[in-house]
Amino acid sequence: QVQLVESGGGSVRPGGSLRLSCAASGFTFELFYIGWFRQAPGKEREGISCTSKEGGFTYYLDSVKGRFTASRDNAKNAVYLQMSDLKPEDTAVYFCARVRSDRICGLRPDLYDQWGPGTQVTVSS
Numbered sequence: 001q002v003q004l005v006e007s008g009g010g011s012v013r014p015g016g017s018l019r020l021s022c023a024a025s026g027f028t029f030e031l032f033y034i035g036w037f038r039q040a041p042g043k044e045r046e047g048i049s050c051t052s053k054e055g056g057f058t059y060y061l062d063s064v065k066g067r068f069t070a071s072r073d074n075a076k077n078a079v080y081l082q083m084s085d086l087k088p089e090d091t092a093v094y095f096c097a098r099v100r101s102d103r104i105c106g107l108r109p110d111l112y113d114q115w116g117p118g119t120q121v122t123v124s125s
Contacts, residue, residue, distance in 0.1 A: 012086055017085075017086065020036070020083070032053065033099035035107065054074070068083050
């Protein structure tokens with residue numbers, strides 16, 4: 001079955017960095033766009049990035065541009081989110097997700113059909 005599993009979350013001080021990973025299985029990974037989302041307590045799920053099938057381009061949420069970099073390794077069925085200059089407002093559960101086969105890259109949750117369970121990122125001094 002389709003699985004997406006995030007790892008790499010944790011606690012970090014403001015200005016710090018973390019690298020999240022997402023391991024995919026159960027589908028032909030290189031045929032799908034993959035995105036990262038986050039959800040803070042009491043807030044809606046927010047799209048952070050969407051990466052093309054071959055990894056050549058990525059769309060980003062404006063508030064993370066220049067600080068977050070998404071990438072993928074199709075040989076390893078994995079996507080990554082390198083986060084730097086982290087801020088307290090980046091505190092959230094972070095999810096990777098697969099875009100529906102008949103949709104194109106975007107940051108709306110309704111474009112996605114498979115989600116990982118999430119990994120917690122906490123930014124606090």
